[in-house]
Every structure is written in structure tokens, then in C-alpha cells.
Amino acid sequence: MEPGDGPGPVPEAGPRVGPVPEAEPRFRPYRHPAAGWGAAKSVARFLVDERALVDGPRAIMRMNHEDGGFDCPGCAWPDTKGLHLDICENGIKHVTWEMTRKRVGREFFAAHSVTELSGWSDHDLEDQGRLTEPMVYDPGSDHYVPIGWKDAFEVVGAALRGLDSPDRAAFYTSGRLGNEATFLYQLMARELGTNNLPDCSNMCHEASGRALQASLGTGKGTVDLKDWESADALFILGVNAASNAPRMLTALAEADRRGAQIVHVNPLVEAAATRTIVPHDFTDMALVRSTRTSTLNLQPRIGGDMALLRGMAKAVLAWSASDPRALDAAFIDRHTTGFEEYRALCEATPWEELEHQSGLSRTDMLGAARVYAEADRSIVSWCLGLTQHEHGVDTVREIVNLLLLRGNVGREGAGPCPVRGHSNVQGNRTCGVDHRPTDAFLDRLSAACGIDPPRAPGMDTVRTIRAMREGRVKVFVGMGGNFALAAPDTPATYAALRSCDLTVQVSTKLNRSHVVHGRAALILPCLGRTEKDHQRGGVQSTSVEDSMSMVHLSVGMKRPASPYLLSEPAIIAGMARAALPDSRTPWDWYIEDYDRIRDTMAQALDGFEDFNRRVRLPLGFRLRQPARELVFLTPSGRAEFSAAALPDVVPRQGTLALGTMRSHDQWNTTVYSDNDRYRGIKNLRTLVFMNRADMRERGITDMGPVDIMSTAKDGSRRYLNGYTAIPYDIPRGCAAGYMPEMNVLVALGDYSTQSDQPIMKHVNVTIVPAAA
């Protein structure tokens, strides 16, 4: 596309995602510390807007407590022991969003047809408030109309019973489902006869799981918060912590105070890579005293992390020739395999190539390597900036390679630490949401539950979308989340959902996945995590697992948003009973008292022995982490170095690598406002951050309008027109903008061949001044 070529064909004209801004767009670089009073002010404004002034603070005081309270649904960062105010701006926004007093009931659906609602912004859909009763789509009137729970379950049951194969159904989960509901959900799918359990992890940390499994024989990180407190060096790669894991700021500030080194690796210098005012430190708040949260910032090109990591390893290996302490030879010898091959590969990779691929100078790489080599204990932490790439698995394995060189696995203050997304996404996997279950898992499930689970792998997110489009999946059940908007290639995903015979969405709020639906469609409203879950056996609690493998109970305390809501476990049991009339699983009995589900989980799941007792310990319990004990469940029984070739990540002449990411004021597909405070943006989401030199070269003015075209692996093109270019401190050849809007640019076929994750952080784009 050249300037003047004119805009490309616009796909289905998408309504806006965010609210209509109150004023003109503005960009003014942010120069204050993260969190602190800016966050406090934003929270106060948000509570007022949501009219939750009375309930909000009270709920927040109950959040993340060791003695009861509910788990913050905001993110998966663990709770600090005994700290009763370890809360953050975004967690508060997230909880308040669920606790809103607004309701969307039958009158609302009677007043607005689905066609009309399709034209509303995503913000406006969610902003109607909490769903209150089950609704079914009526094609005659194009409205959702009320339906009783029993009839709703029968609609699902009849559709599932009528399929010629259980593999014609897919069961999606978004990572906030509690462990007990997760267990029942996968049990239902497997008793039905399918492993089609796509989940948000397929778009998120699939690469981390596969890499850690291959290298260390575990799908999870090995460190906990205590390790964060004793590390000498912290490496933070590809995460926007101040917005997406704000409680990490506390750990970073504390690390700086004790003199630890903190290295941030990100094409953008995010707010967490500067200073913070620790949110719950009242003295700091009062004195506006900020703490440093970074000692070194490196800005690689998008996708350049693997080259940087290899450069660091190369330096450490070179230093070891004169200083044997640079390596932990005893550890390498006793616990690893593949070292010699890896060493040879590092030595054979020239610095020029590492510089070219990382976009960093040799001096920068040596600087980071020096920090690493001088630290006794190092933690490397990462999020989507590393995983949503073609070579995400190789990159995460390269992290492990680097850690292994100095024995930074299996001891205090050291190890790999993926920062998970949804608050219980890790627990979902642990409890069986996995389209590729192991035989060992299925054997135990079969013994504990008396079912004969299918052995063939099921479909992940991308494959499910394809199968729906091709008519191979006809029933789609979404347990939470917003599949329509979160998945790649928006028009393709819409077409997929629309070609289903039935779509079922279990949700708390109205969203795009309700208005983009199958021929038949149900909205099943459920309790949120903040709400009391009354069953026959009394008030129930559910368990969740955080990013660092701690499993603990979460108890809702609010009156449910409507008397007609059911809990997620109850909804699953209702669907299962209807779909499996001959089931011997005691679905209703389970729902009366979730302790019974936990007793079965204790038999079926590795590490859950004595579940009911241990989960009631004040902080819950930590799942066994073999790699932490230097037990590596890999084929060799050792930690395995990998020796993958460096990928070529340098954009071709004229093209840019575009990363799609979240703003500060959004939670995945839930967009609270059009502001992105830490990046200095107000009233604008349809933007693209660019290097000024790249803009000049293309004749793009500051804040000028641009058209964006992506080119997929198969050569197909996708377009977003009329975006605003923001001159930003980002390496040349790189660009960034917001999800979910930019999912229009991510081709369904462009997923990683290593992880099957859609490539959401490295979209190949051309950007030109907008056609007049």
C-alpha cells in the first residue's frame, strides 16, 4: 500500500469499543511515578461513576484477605501475607465493575432488538449493568426473551444430545472460573466424549506452559513471593506491570530498597520501569515519596528478546573462561542436559546477528549480562510481550537456558516466573481445562469419576474458530469471557459464531458475544466472585490458584445482583444433567455442597490430596512444584537446555512489527474509558504508537490520521483506517496499539507453529497517511 492508494476495504464496520470520549484526544507524555495519588484519584472518580460508593470500599476491604473474603478477580498476582490493603487501582475498578447497581433485565431486551444492540459500542453493552435472568434468542422478533432455567438447560441438553459426535461441541473458558466449576466443566465435556476445551490460555500463556514443560517438566513457574523478596536481580520482560499486574509494583519498590537490580526489557518504557509510589504505603502516599522500580531499561525491537537472552548467555559463557564462577558448573553437570550444544550455539552466533535481531547494542546486552552474572539469585519474569509470538516457546526456553547457566532454578530467590493473566487461568489448567490432556490425567479422572474419557486431543481456540466456520463444530458454550471480541480475526470469529446451531454464553454482563450469536442463542447469567453463593448445604466458597501456585478459598460476601442468578457450578450441573440423562455423576449432590466436589478433586487431581482441609488453612496451600525441588519430569529426568535457531524478526523493508496490547483503563475486552494514563493518552483508542523517524519517513504528522494494513502469512490483507499516529519512544520498525480493536488485523491463520497461539504481538503491517 502506498500513500494515495486509498483506504483498503473496511471489514464489517465495527462499532466502537470504548465509550464516546468527553473531549478531544490528547497526548502528553506521563512523567509521574506509577500508582500513588494518580491512582487514588482515578479510583475515587470510578467509584462515583459506578455509584458504588457504599459497597465499593467495604468490598475492597474484604478482598484478598487471609481470613476469608474473595479473591480479587483483577489479576493472578499472589496476595501478600498478612497485608490487609494490598490492593490496586485496577483491582478496585475491576471489582466495582462487577458490583455495579445497574441491571439489564427483560425490559431492556424487550426495548432493544439484537440488530439494534449490534450497533452499540462494547462499552455501552457492558455498561448496562449485570444480567439478571436467563434469556433466549427469538429469531422471529430479533429480541432476546426470558426463559426459565429448566427450559434453558433443556435447550442446551437437546442440542448436545442431537449431535452426531460429541466433537461437534466446544466448551470455552475464560480464566476466572473457580477450580470447582472448572472441574465440573471438564468432567461434563469428557463424559460427553470430547476434549474440545479451548480457553483463553490458548491466546495467553500457552507458550510459557509448553516451554517450561519441555525444559523443566512443569507447566508453571517455580517461584513464589518469598523468592521475589530475596532475589538479587529481577528481570521483567514484556509486561506492563503498572497496568496489568499493579501489585508487582510493591515487590519492585521493595526490591529497589534492599538494593536489588531491576532490569526491564520492553520496546516501550512502561510506567513500572520508572518509579512508583507504593499504593498502600500511607507515609509514601502522604509525602508523595516515590521509589525507583528500575535500575536498567532495555528497549529491544518487537520479538527481539530471544536474541538479547542469547547475547546475555554468550557473554556469561565467555566470562566463564577467565572466571569459573560465572557458571554454576556443578549444577549444570548434575541437573541438566544439552549444555554443550547450547554453549556451541551461543559461541557460534556472532554479536552482529544478535545486535541486528535484538535491536540492541552489544554494550546493552553486556550490561544486562553483567547484572545477571553478578547476582547470586535471579528471577526472570515475563508476560504477553514474550508469548504472543511465532517463536514464543523458543524464547521462554531461552529464558530457562539463561537461568540454568547459573543454577537459578530450584533454590530460594531464583527461577522463572510467568505473570499469568486472568485470576484463575492457572487453576483452570490444573483442574483439567486442557485440550491436550495427558494419559496420566485421564486415567486418574476415569478412576475417580467412573467415566471413560476420550483420548484424542481436542481443539484449541484457533482450531475451534476454524471448525465452527466449516460446520464441524455446531454448539459453542462460553463459560465466561467474550470470545467474539477476544479472539483473533474479528470478522472470521464473528462468522464462526454465526454459523453455529447454538451458542451459549454464561456471563455476568452483556457483551459482544451475546449479539454475535448462533442460530439459537442463550445468555445464562451467573453469580460473580464477589457474591454470596447459597446452596442447600449453606454458603459455598470456591478455590482459585494464583500465578505462583497458591490455592486458596474465595468467599463472596455481597447479595447477588438478582435472585434468579445461579452459580457457575450450578449452571454446569444443569447443562450436564440435561445433556447426559444417563449420567451416573451425582451432579445435583455436588452442587448442594462444594466440599463434595473438592473430595472428588482430591482423588482425581495430582497435588490435591486432603484438599478440603488444606484449602482452609489461613493462606491455603502451595501446589507441589517438582522443578522447585530439582525433580525434573522431563524425558531425560533433567532440566533440558534447548538449542533453537534464532528466528528472523526484523521487519521487511517498509513494513513494521505491530504489537497489540491493553490500555491502562481496560480489562481485556472491557474498556472503562478511552484514557491510557501512564502512556499520556486521553480520549483516544484508535491510535498507533510509532517511532517519529518512521512517521517522518512515511510523511505522517504527529497525531496525524493513518491507514493500517496487515499482511498475513498467506498474503491476505486486513485493514484499519483512520487511526491516529502517536510519536512515541519505541524502537524503529515497531508499532503498538490496542486490543481488542486491532484483532481485525490478526489473521486467523497466523498462529505460532510452536504454541498454536495467535501472533498478537508481531503483526506485519504497513502504515501510511490516511487517504483524504
Ligand SMILES: Nc1nc2c(c(=O)[nH]1)N[C@H]1C(S)=C(S)[C@@H](COP(=O)(O)OP(=O)(O)OC[C@H]3O[C@@H](n4cnc5c(=O)[nH]c(N)nc54)[C@H](O)[C@@H]3O)O[C@H]1N2
Ligand atoms: N488492569 C488489567 N489487568 C490485567 C488485564 C487487563 O486487561 N487489565 N489482563 C490480564 C490478562 S488476561 C493478561 S494475559 C495480562 C496481560 O499483561 P501484559 O502482558 O502486560 O499485557 P499487554 O497489555 O498485552 O502488554 C504487553 C507488554 O509487552 C510489551 N511488548 C510487546 N511486544 C513485545 C516484545 O516483543 N518484547 C517485549 N519484551 N515486550 C513486548 C508491550 O509494550 C507491553 O508492555 O494482564 C492481566 N491483568
Ligand SMILES: Nc1nc2c(c(=O)[nH]1)N[C@H]1C(S)=C(S)[C@@H](COP(=O)(O)OP(=O)(O)OC[C@H]3O[C@@H](n4cnc5c(=O)[nH]c(N)nc54)[C@H](O)[C@@H]3O)O[C@H]1N2
Ligand atoms: N489482539 C489481541 N487479542 C487478545 C490479546 C492481546 O494481547 N491482543 N490477549 C488475549 C488474552 S491474554 C486473553 S486472556 C483473552 C481474553 O479473553 P476473554 O477472557 O474471553 O475476555 P474478557 O474480556 O476477559 O471477558 C469479559 C467478559 O467476561 C464476563 N465475566 C466477567 N466476570 C465473570 C464471571 O465471574 N463469570 C462469568 N461466567 N463471566 C464473567 C463478562 O460478561 C465480561 O463481558 O483475549 C486475548 N485477545
Ligand SMILES: [Mo]
Ligand atoms: Mo490473558
